[in-house]
Structure formats: structure tokens, C-alpha cells
Amino acid sequence: MRRFNSLTEVRNELTAGSFTCRQLVEYYLDNIQRKQHLNAFLEVWADEARQQADAVDAKLAAGTAGKLAGMVIGLKDVLAYKGHTLQSSSHILDGFKSLFTGTAVQRLLDEDAILIGRQNCDEFAMGASNESSYFGPVRNDLDHERVSGGSSGGSAVAVQADMCLASIGSDTGGSVRQPAAFCGIVGLKPTYSRVSRYGLVAYASSFDQIGPLTCSVDDAALLLEVMAGPDEFDATVSHEPVPAYSRQLEPQAHYRVGYIRDTLERPGLAPDIKQAVETTIEQLRGQGHVVDAVDFPYLDYMVPTYYILTTAEASSNLGRFDGVKYGYRADDATDLESLYKKSRSQGFGQEVQRRILLGTFVLSADYYDAYYTKAQRVRRLIKEQTDELLRQYDFLILPTAPTTAFRIGENTKDALSMYLADIFTVQASLAGVPAISVPAGHDQQGLPIGLQIMGGAFREADLLAFAKHLTETVAASVTTP
Amino acid sequence: MDENIKSKYQPVIGLEVHAQLLTRSKMYSADENEYGALPNSNLSVITLGHPGTLPRINRTAVEYAIKMGLATNCQITRDNLFARKNYFYPDLPKGYQITQDKTPLCTKGHVEIRLADGTVKPIGITRIHMEEDAGKSMHLAGETETLVDLNRAGVPLIEIVSEPDIRNADEAYAYLTEIKKLVQYLDICDGNMEEGSLRCDANISVMLRGAEKFGTKVEVKNMNSFRNVQRAIEHEIERQIALLEAGEEVISQTRGFDAATGTTQAQRTKETMNDYRYFPEPDLPPVIVDDAWLHRVQAELPALPQQLYARFTGELGLSDYDASVLTAEKDIALFFDELTRLTPGSAKAAANWMQGPVKSFLNERAYTMSEFPLTAQHLADIIGLIDAGKVNHSVASKQLFPHLLDNPSQSASEAAEQLGLLQQADSGELEGLIQQVLDANPAKVAEYRAGKKSLTGMFMGELMKLTKGKADPKLANQLLRDKLEQA
Numbered sequence: 001m002r003r004f005n006s007l008t009e010v011r012n013e014l015t016a017g018s019f020t021c022r023q024l025v026e027y028y029l030d031n032i033q034r035k036q037h038l039n040a041f042l043e044v045w046a047d048e049a050r051q052q053a054d055a056v057d058a059k060l061a062a063g064t065a066g067k068l069a070g071m072v073i074g075l076k077d078v079l080a081y082k083g084h085t086l087q088s089s090s091h092i093l094d095g096f097k098s099l100f101t102g103t104a105v106q107r108l109l110d111e112d113a114i115l116i117g118r119q120n121c122d123e124f125a126m127g128a129s130n131e132s133s134y135f136g137p138v139r140n141d142l143d144h145e146r147v148s149g150g151s152s153g154g155s156a157v158a159v160q161a162d163m164c165l166a167s168i169g170s171d172t173g174g175s176v177r178q179p180a181a182f183c184g185i186v187g188l189k190p191t192y193s194r195v196s197r198y199g200l201v202a203y204a205s206s207f208d209q210i211g212p213l214t215c216s217v218d219d220a221a222l223l224l225e226v227m228a229g230p231d232e233f234d235a236t237v238s239h240e241p242v243p244a245y246s247r248q249l250e251p252q253a254h255y256r257v258g259y260i261r262d263t264l265e266r267p268g269l270a271p272d273i274k275q276a277v278e279t280t281i282e283q284l285r286g287q288g289h290v291v292d293a294v295d296f297p298y299l300d301y302m303v304p305t306y307y308i309l310t311t312a313e314a315s316s317n318l319g320r321f322d323g324v325k326y327g328y329r330a331d332d333a334t335d336l337e338s339l340y341k342k343s344r345s346q347g348f349g350q351e352v353q354r355r356i357l358l359g360t361f362v363l364s365a366d367y368y369d370a371y372y373t374k375a376q377r378v379r380r381l382i383k384e385q386t387d388e389l390l391r392q393y394d395f396l397i398l399p400t401a402p403t404t405a406f407r408i409g410e411n412t413k414d415a416l417s418m419y420l421a422d423i424f425t426v427q428a429s430l431a432g433v434p435a436i437s438v439p440a441g442h443d444q445q446g447l448p449i450g451l452q453i454m455g456g457a458f459r460e461a462d463l464l465a466f467a468k469h470l471t472e473t474v475a476a477s478v479t480t481p
Numbered sequence: 482m483d484e485n486i487k488s489k490y491q492p493v494i495g496l497e498v499h500a501q502l503l504t505r506s507k508m509y510s511a512d513e514n515e516y517g518a519l520p521n522s523n524l525s526v527i528t529l530g531h532p533g534t535l536p537r538i539n540r541t542a543v544e545y546a547i548k549m550g551l552a553t554n555c556q557i558t559r560d561n562l563f564a565r566k567n568y569f570y571p572d573l574p575k576g577y578q579i580t581q582d583k584t585p586l587c588t589k590g591h592v593e594i595r596l597a598d599g600t601v602k603p604i605g606i607t608r609i610h611m612e613e614d615a616g617k618s619m620h621l622a623g624e625t626e627t628l629v630d631l632n633r634a635g636v637p638l639i640e641i642v643s644e645p646d647i648r649n650a651d652e653a654y655a656y657l658t659e660i661k662k663l664v665q666y667l668d669i670c671d672g673n674m675e676e677g678s679l680r681c682d683a684n685i686s687v688m689l690r691g692a693e694k695f696g697t698k699v700e701v702k703n704m705n706s707f708r709n710v711q712r713a714i715e716h717e718i719e720r721q722i723a724l725l726e727a728g729e730e731v732i733s734q735t736r737g738f739d740a741a742t743g744t745t746q747a748q749r750t751k752e753t754m755n756d757y758r759y760f761p762e763p764d765l766p767p768v769i770v771d772d773a774w775l776h777r778v779q780a781e782l783p784a785l786p787q788q789l790y791a792r793f794t795g796e797l798g799l800s801d802y803d804a805s806v807l808t809a810e811k812d813i814a815l816f817f818d819e820l821t822r823l824t825p826g827s828a829k830a831a832a833n834w835m836q837g838p839v840k841s842f843l844n845e846r847a848y849t850m851s852e853f854p855l856t857a858q859h860l861a862d863i864i865g866l867i868d869a870g871k872v873n874h875s876v877a878s879k880q881l882f883p884h885l886l887d888n889p890s891q892s893a894s895e896a897a898e899q900l901g902l903l904q905q906a907d908s909g910e911l912e913g914l915i916q917q918v919l920d921a922n923p924a925k926v927a928e929y930r931a932g933k934k935s936l937t938g939m940f941m942g943e944l945m946k947l948t949k950g951k952a953d954p955k956l957a958n959q960l961l962r963d964k965l966e967q968a
Contacts, residue, residue: 080533088532100526102533201532205763234535235765313763316567319576320530340569363567363758372760 001027003162006216010070010165014060021053021060021070021114028072028116032163038139040154040163042077043085044117052114059112066111067226071219073108074119074164076155079210080199081105081115088201089133090123092321092347094328102199103234104168104210104227111226116164120154123349124318125175125203127151128421129411132351137408140182142447146405149179155213156183166223167213172203173306174400174425176211177437181400181450184439186467187213188220191457192432193238195224196231202317204310207429217438217468221245224460240458248461251469257284258294258393263424266299268402272443277399280440280451283474294389294396298382303419305382306426308362308375314352315359323347354415379430386431390456395466398424400437400450428454436467440474482719486726490687492718493695494647495607496710498660499638500670501614501678502545508613508637509536509579509765516676520630528635530575535764538563542637543586543768545669546611547778549639550587552663552785553606558586559770563611563762568755572616572629580612580640582759586770592663593787594655599801604656605644612638639669645684645695650714657681657707658809662786666811674706681710686731687721696721697731701745703738713738717745789814797821797828807835812850816857823861830864838878842886854889862893866903870953876902904953911948911957915964918943929965937961 001019004010013019019027029046049072059065075081078088080098087093101109108115122132130138130153138153140146141161148157152169156179159167169176171189180187188211195210202208212223222245229242259281264274281291323329323343330342348356362371389396401421411418428435433454440451451470455463507514510527527534543561550557564582590606616631641660647653661679664670672679681704686696701717704710716738721731736745786808793804808814813835820831839860843853863881866872872881884896897903918940919926929936940961944952 080531086532093532096532098533099531100533197533198535199533202764233537235537236535236763312760316565316577316758316760319567319569320532320574322569322571322576324571325529325574326531336571360758363760365756365758368758368760 004165004215006214006218007068007071007165007222008218014070021056022050024070025049025053025072025114025116028162028164031161032117032158035141035161035163037144038141038148038157038161039120039136040138040148040157040161041074041117042087042089042120042135042154045084045115049114049116056112056114066113067222068108068111068113070114071166072114072116072164074117074155074158074167075105075115076121076125076152076167076169077118078121078125078170078201078203079105079168080201081118085118086201087118087134088124089121089135090321090348090352091134092323092328092344093326094347096327098199100199103196103231105199107226108168108223113226119152119158119167119169121169122151122153122175123352124201124314125151125170125172125208126314126351126355128174128178128418129406129408130154130179131408131412132349134349139408140405140447142184143405143445145407146447147182147408147410149182149401149405151175151179152187152213153179156180156185156187159183159185159213159215165215166219168223168227169211169213170200170203171209171211171425171429172207172310173422173429176213177425177435177450177452178401178422180213180437181439181448181452182405184442184448184450185213185215186217186220186436186438186471187211187450188224188436188460188464189428189434190224190228190460191238191434192429193236194240194434194458194460195227196229196234196237198231198233202313204313205317206313207306207310217436217464217471218246218249220436221249221460221464221468224464238458243461245461245464249465249468251465253288255284255289255394255466256392257281257289257291258389258396259291259398260296260299260396261293262296262299263398266402266423268420268423269399270403270443273399273402273404273449276440276449277397277451280397280470280474287473291397292393294393296385296389298378298385299423301378302382302426302430303423305375305378306422306430307358307419308371309379309430311355311359312363312372312375313359315356315363318348318352318356321347351415382427383431386427386433386454387457390433390454394455394462396454398427398452398454400424400452404443404445404447404449424452428452433457434460434463436463438467438471440470482722487719487722489689490718490722490725491690491692492649492685492687492714493645493698494649494653494686494714495645495684496643496647496653496656497682497684498641498643498657499614499680500549500641500660500664500672502542502637502639502669503671504539504541504545504637506539507635508539508542508611510635511537512635514636515632516678518632520628520632523632524634528574528631536579536762538765538768539637540768542611543770544774544778545637545667546586546609546639547770547775548667548669548782549641549664550590550609551779551782552667553587553590553592553609553641555587555590555606555609557770557775558584558588560584561586561611561768561770563765563768564759565762566612566757566759568757570615570618571627572618572631572634574616574631574634578613578615579762579765581610585610592656592659594652594659595801595805596655597651602646602652604646604652604659607642607644609639609641612640614638645686650711650718653683653714654707654711657710659786661707662809662811666783666785666814668783668811677705680705683710683714683717685714685717685721687718687725696725697733699731699733699745700735701738702735702748705740709738709740712740712743713745716743720745784815784818786811786814789818792818793821793828799828799832803832803836807832810850816850816853819857820860823857824864827864827868830867831860834860834864838882854886856889859885859889859893866893866897870956871903872897873904873950873954876950901949902951904951911952911960912964914947914952915940915944915957915961918947919964926965937965940965 155167160183333339585608587609
């Protein structure tokens with residue numbers, strides 16, 4: 001058995017009879033076992049995965065298999081799957097099992113995906129390095145002293161280290177794209193509302209999107225195609241028709257691409273990453289595409305706006321975890337108030353508490369207008385400006401992150417510097433537009449660089465076609481020494 | 482309290498009324514909305530607020546709220562946002578309640594109340610907004626644990642907030658009566674304060690008469706009947722006046738009413754009150770009320786009490802008293818309305834039937850109008866038989882009506898015939914019978930003719946015995962006199 005980079009490769013082998021789904025599952029289980037030290041999986045559903053594999057093998061033989069037959073997938077620990085533990089990598093959800101399956105996960109199952117386990121992440125998806133997990137950091141397979149990125153760190157490393165073919169993560173401000181960049185894989189955040197959020201543990205509801213982490217753009221397209229679309233359980237989900245993304249990956253000959261001048265002039269941007277983006281720009285021009293530098297006046301406002309709004313929503317979304325109904329309850333409480341205080345102080349980690357406090361503060365009556373209302377206005381400006389740029393240009397390209405994977409512990413002392421690492425990913429989140437991170441070579445230490453492409457709302461088909469084109473022709477040739 | 486002191490002050494009262502809507506399912510989930518079900522049985526993961534769940538809007542509940550807005554002359558907000566009200570309590574599964582904050586569905590309305598002296602006073606409605614109920618915490622006597630029933634969590638509510646236009650406990654009572662009437666007429670809430678489907682909080686302050694600035698307001702909660710709202714307001718007014726008279730200040734706080742003592746007790750002061758951290762609910766898109774929807778709801782509005790009142794006093798010429806009594810309950814008003822359409826010109830008789838025999842029957846059986854066995858047609862036929870002189874009124878009420886109550890499948894005229902209650906309107910036959918009476922009592926006839934006119938009653942009695950009460954008394958009386966005056 002060898003490493004596979006797309007479901008097409010797997011299906012070819014399955015059709016050729018080289019192996020069965022059952023054997024494929026054993027292969028991944030073996031890798032998971034061997035790479036336990038990476039801490040990517042919190043729980044492995046070995047027996048269930050074997051049973052699913054046998055069922056899919058039977059369906060393949062009968063010719064009744066779904067679109068995802070042969071795809072072995074891991075789920076970030078924020079996705080509800082009936083009868084399975086759901087903990088958001090938090091102590092406060094100790095022992096909690098979901099009573100229902102979320103819409104996106106159900107659609108994967110309906111297309112015969114095999115679900116192999118639950119993946120580590122930052123606690124409640126809050127973090128950029130997977131270091132806020134109650135279960136400890138996930139290690140980057142390229143360098144075990146380095147982070148996986150986050151918050152979908154386990155999901156990214158599981159794909160990077162060949163523990164499953166694809167992972168399903170969630171992206172609120174870059175949580176799919178940034179770990180994908182750190183691990184040298186593909187990570188897609190769809191347009192806000194493209195995929196139902198029913199079954200996704202909420203961090204910041206007006207930002208959260210479920211997205212795939214894959215080796216190939218093709219698989220990202222296929223997974224989006226399966227998961228996207230209307231859902232009666234999510235009132236905010238879009239009713240825009242869902243194209244067959246996986247069959248619309250032919251690029252056009254001429255694109256108009258913009259890049260925000262200031263993104264390449266940020267002081268914190270690693271030189272190798274800047275160079276990778278510049279190289280990409282040159283190569284695109286060489287291919288006959290138009291690539292223009294554009295101005296975007298709100299770059300400095302994006303991180304503060306993002307953190308005001310997401311922490312506000314988070315402080316409310318996490319109110320339900322109170323030690324009363326399920327999950328962790330402090331055993332030394334003396335009355336209701338101390339039950340709340342102790343359960344939440346003991347059950348939530350530091351980063352989550354920091355964000356709940358921030359969010360509670362910005363929503364408090366005396367500060368609401370100064371922070372929340374103002375941030376809402378700035379968000380609208382950012383969205384309008386971004387949409388306008390994406391009318392003028394097919395895509396915007398920019399780095400996914402200012403650095404490659406940093407060392408474990410390097411940024412945990414200073415929350416602000418960790419937040420600033422989100423500088424390039426939060427724009428698409430604030431604007432609600434789709435964005436994808438694709439591998440674009442490595443830095444001088446051999447660590448993967450991610451290139452981010454943003455597209456217009458609901459134009460994932462174009463975005464994916466262009467991303468595929470980039471990975472095949474441009475990014476493949478971007479290699480820094 | 483000394484009336485002279487009391488009269489120095491002007492109480493100012495505003496009421497917040499919560500009404501549970503009678504929708505089949507909950508506000509944001511498909512869970513059943515049912516009162517009195519086994520605790521914690523009407524629950525889904527959505528009501529439980531489990532991680533990953535999302536709310537869905539119940540459009541019927543929105544429609545009910547629009548109806549109440551239209552019935553209280555409100556403006557209907559077209560672009561409705563929802564908001565989260567955040568607080569911790571064990572009966573609040575999500576840690577927040579989904580409500581409306583800055584864009585209430587209905588604004589700037591009013592209802593009219595009728596004061597004791599007959600004058601009509603409008604009470605402003607500041608806003609009506611949609612929200613969801615919390616669960617119920619039950620503190621059982623002698624137990625240290627608190628039990629939580631989440632069946633009620635997510636039940637749709639409207640909150641009706643009045644302007645501070647109410648000046649005393651009686652006005653508050655009248656206002657609540659109007660609100661209850663309206664929700665019952667609209668069939669959106671059963672209006673039962675004892676079961677908690679209608680709940681009322683009162684904001685009360687007092688100021689010196691003639692003052693322009695309202696006094697410090699106190700919110701009083703925990704009143705589970707109209708009478709208790711009255712009692713709480715009366716007590717709270719006196720408590721506040723006593724404080725001011727003693728040179729003390731009224732503190733802005735929430736107080737609970739204790740029905741056993743008739744007093745209010747401090748619960749929370751403003752400083753320790755929750756900051757609910759309202760913000761727009763990101764899980765629900767705005768609900769847009771477009772013209773088509775609004776017009777459809779408007780067209781489906783049933784007759785409202787004020788419209789029926791206007792018809793009863795105007796077109797039908799009934800007294801204010803009759804109209805008030807007949808519109809107090811929806812079922813009675815609608816029955817009466819139908820009855821009057823079947824008996825043109827006999828509105829007063831119809832009103833008397835409703836307030837006499839019908840009411841007595843309902844009272845005896847402790848029935849509601851919906852349990853009344855007869856149709857409006859039955860009553861209309863009875864009234865028709867009386868008007869046509871075919872049955873006399875006392876026979877109709879004492880014999881025909883009770884018989885029909887037991888035999889509602891019969892029509893009134895069938896029953897009258899079967900019972901032999903039809904009056905002999907034929908004067909020829911009646912004259913013969915009168916002659917029989919006179920012939921049987923020659924001495925009395927002589928006495929009458931000598932001037933003892935009071936004997937008419939005796940002759941009428943004999944005649945009625947002979948006719949088994951079926952003689953039309955007016956005609957019989959006339960014929961009798963004619964016969965006696967002859968010769």
C-alpha cells in the first residue's frame with residue numbers, strides 16, 4: 001500500500017482490485033497507530049471503520065456505492081456524530097456524546113465515506129496552533145517540535161501524515177486554511193452559509209464554516225459538493241444551487257488576479273513566504289494572466305474587528321456549558337453560583353476563558369457601542385470593499401499565514417502575537433467569501449508554505465478550478481532553496 | 482393609609498404581559514408545545530440546546546404575534562431581527578433566550594379600556610415582541626434540590642409592553658381584561674393566568690400630583706391572577722407613598738408579590754441586575770413581513786371585541802352594560818352575534834335570553850359557552866315563536882328551552898308542537914273557552930260587573946288551566962274583558 005493523494009487514485013486501485021476498502025482502512029489504522037505521538041486523533045473508531053469498509057466493499061461490488069466510497073475521513077472534534085463523543089477538545093464536555101448527527105457528516109455517510117475517528121483541535125476551535133487543546137498540542141509530522149497550526153491541527157496533520165485521505169474541519173478565522181498551510185496540504189473555507197452548520201459546535205456563528213482538508217483540490221471539490229446545500233435545520237444556510245464542483249475543475253485561459261500590496265509589506269511576513277507569493281505572481285503573469293497590486297485600506301482593522309465579533313458570539317455560544325446539564329461539573333460547588341463559576345473555571349482552558357471574558361466585556365451595556373457596534377460597521381466596510389475587489393478581479397491571492405509552522409510554545413506567552421498570526425485569513429472570514437490554501441513550496445527549513453486564494457461569494461467552482469491550476473502548474477514549481 | 486395623603490400622589494403604572502402562544506410546536510424547534518405533559522418529555526436536542534444545534538423560526542408564531550399587533554392598532558415591523566438575551570439559569574438550556582431587542586414586531590399601538598364611570602381611555606402599547614419561554618424550576622417543599630422541567634423551554638411567547646399610561650389598580654385590571662379578551666378572540670393564547678399562559682409584571686412608581694417627572698420605578702413580579710395584580714399594585718403604591726412621606730427614597734429594584742401576605746418583597750436591586758448583553762442572533766436570518774403576508778393575516782383576523790361592542794351598541798341599540806357583558810367572552814359574543822343576525826329586530830330579546838336562561842344554564846352546569854348544546858338557530862326559533870305569538874315567553878323559558886337542552890336534535894317548533902305548547906292564536910276557539918269559564922262562575926261574573934275588576938286575574942287563571950297555559954295572554958285578556966263588559 002502506498003500514499004494516495006486523491007480519491008480518484010484510490011478508486012482506480014479499488015476498481016483494479018489491488019486492495020479492498022477494508023485493507024485501506026487497515027492501512028490507515030496502522031498509520032494512526034504508528035503516529036500516535038503526533039496526537040492527531042482523540043479517538044479512533046477502528047471497529048466501526050472496518051464495518052463501514054466491509055459495507056462499502058459490498059456496495060462497490062454491487063455497483064451501488066456513493067460518491068465518496070473509498071474515502072477514509074477523520075472528523076475534527078467539533079462535529080456532531082450520533083452516539084459518538086463530542087468534546088471540542090475541552091475538559092468541560094467530558095463524557096458528552098452527541099444525540100444526533102450533523103447535516104454535513106450525515107451527507108458524508110450517505111455517500112459512503114468511511115469515518116475513522118475524532119481529531120484533536122484547539123479547544124472550541126479557538127487557537128492557531130492546536131496548543132489550547134485540553135488533550136495537548138498536535139505535532140507537525142515534518143518536525144515534531146513544531147505546531148500543526150490550528151485550530152484544525154489534528155485534522156491537518158492526519159492528512160499530512162497519511163492517517164486518512166481527508167479530514168473535515170471548521171474554519172472561523174483561518175482554522176482550516178492555516179493548519180493546511182503549516183502541513184503542506186489543501187484547506188478550503190467555503191462561502192459563509194454554503195455548508196449547513198447544523199451539528200457544528202458553535203464558536204462564532206456568523207463566521208463558522210465547515211471545510212475539508214485534503215491532499216488534492218479535486219477531493220476538496222468533491223467533499224464540498226457532497227456537504228453543501230440547503231438544510232432545513234440551519235435557517236442561515238444558502239439556497240444557492242450547488243454546482244458539481246468536482247467536474248468543473250477546468251481552468252480558464254485568462255484570469256484577473258489581484259493581490260493586496262500591503263500584505264506583502266507586513267513587517268512580520270517571513271521573507272521566504274513573501275518570495276513564494278512573488279514568484280507565484282510572476283509565473284501567473286508569465287502564463288498570460290493579469291495580476292495587479294491593489295490597495296485595501298483596512299488591513300490593520302481586520303484582526304481587532306475579527307476578535308471583537310468572534311469573542312462576542314463565543315461568549316454567548318459557550319454559555320450553555322455550565323456544569324448543570326452535561327459534561328464536566330465541579331464537585332466542590334456549594335450553591336448555584338459557585339457551581340457555575342467553578343465548573344466553568346475548571347472546565348474551560350485559559351484561551352477559551354480569555355475569549356469568553358473579552359466577548360462578555362465587548363457586549364456589556366456600557367461598552368457595546370464602542371466595541372461591538374463599531375466592529376459590526378467595520379466588518380460591513382471590509383465586506384463591501386472585499387466584494388468590490390472581487391468584482392474587479394476573479395481572485396485575490398495572499399499568503400495564508402505570515403510564517404511557516406512555528407515551534408511549540410513559541411507563541412503561547414503572548415496572546416496578541418498569536419492573534420496577529422490570523423492577519424491574512426480573517427479577511428475572507430469577515431467578508432464571508434470562500435478561500436482556499438494550497439501548498440506553495442517550502443521555506444529554507446523545509447517547512448511548507450501556504451498560498452491563499454480568495455474568490456467571490458458562491459464562486460467556489462471558479463476558485464477550485466484556479467486552485468487546481470495553481471497547484472499543478474505554478475505552486476509545483478515554486479521551491480525556495 | 483390616610484386618603485388625604487394618598488391623594489397627594491399620582492401613581493404611574495406600566496404593565497408587561499407575557500402570553501404563551503397556542504402554536505402546535507415550539508418557537509425555534511418542531512418539539513410539541515403542550516401544557517401539562519410529563520416533565521421533560523417534549524424535548525429534542527434543539528430545545529436542550531445541545532452543542533451543534535440551531536434554531537428554526539416558527540412562522541405561525543410570528544403570524545400570531547402579527548395578529549395581536551393588528552388587534553392593538555400597532556405598526557408592524559417589516560424587517561425583524563432576533564436578539565440573544567444572555568443569562569445563566571438552570572432552566573435556560575442555551576444560556577440565552579432568543580428574543581427581539583431593537584426591532585420588536587409590533588410598535589406604537591393602543592387598546593381602549595372602559596372605566597367605571599363609562600369613559601373610554603386609551604392605553605398605549607409600546608411594543609409587542611416575540612421570544613421563547615424558559616423551562617420551569619420547581620422547588621419542592623422540604624427538598625433541597627431544585628427540579629427542572631424543560632417542556633416549557635422554547636414555547637413561543639409574545640411580550641406586550643404598555644406605555645406608563647395606567648393610573649391605578651382598577652385601570653390595570655381593566656387593561657389586563659382587554660388583553661386577555663384580545664388573545665382569546667384571536668385564538669392565539671388561552672389567557673389563563675393561573676396556568677401561567679398569561680403572565681404579568683408591573684412597573685410602578687408614584688409622583689406628587691402635578692409633577693412632571695415620574696418617580697423611581699419598581700418592577701413587581703410573581704402575580705398569578707388578575708386580582709393579585711390589583712392587590713400588588715395597591716400595596717406597592719401605598720408602600721412607595723409611605724417611604725416618600727417618611728422622607729426616604731424609593732429604590733429602583735425588582736420586587737416579588739407574596740399572595741399570602743399581600744405584600745411585595747425586594748428581590749434584586751438595579752446594581753445587581755443582570756446585564757443581558759443583547760446582540761443580534763446570528764443563527765436566524767431576519768424575518769421579513771411582506772405586504773402579501775400582512776394582508777393575508779389581516780384578512781384572516783376574526784371579529785374583535787371592540788368591533789362587536791360597536792355593533793351591539795350601535796346597530797343593535799343595546800346598552801353599554803349589555804354590550805360589555807356580551808363581549809366579555811369570545812364564544813358568547815360570537816354566539817350572540819350570530820343569534821342577532823337570525824333574529825333581526827329582536828336584539829334586546831336575544832340579549833335577555835343570553836343573560837337570562839342561557840347564562841343560568843351555563844352557571845348551573847359550570848359549562849363554558851362552547852359546551853352549550855343548542856345552536857343560535859334554536860334560540861332564534863324560540864324567539865321567533867314568541868314574537869309570532871305562538872308560544873308565550875314563560876312557557877318558552879320554563880318548558881320549551883329546558884326540553885330542547887335535553888333534546889338538541891329537535892328543532893324548536895318540532896319540540897313546541899310535540900309538547901303541545903303552541904298557543905291558540907284562534908280567537909274563535911278562545912272565545913268559546915272564555916264562555917265556558919264565565920258560565921262556570923256566574924256569581925263571580927256578577928261581582929265583576931258590580932265593579933270588582935280585580936277578578937280578571939281569577940278568570941285568566943281559570944282560562945289558563947283550561948288551555949294548559951297555551952293561550953296567548955294578551956289576546957285572552959282582551960277577549961275576556963270584551964266578554965265581561967258585554968251585556
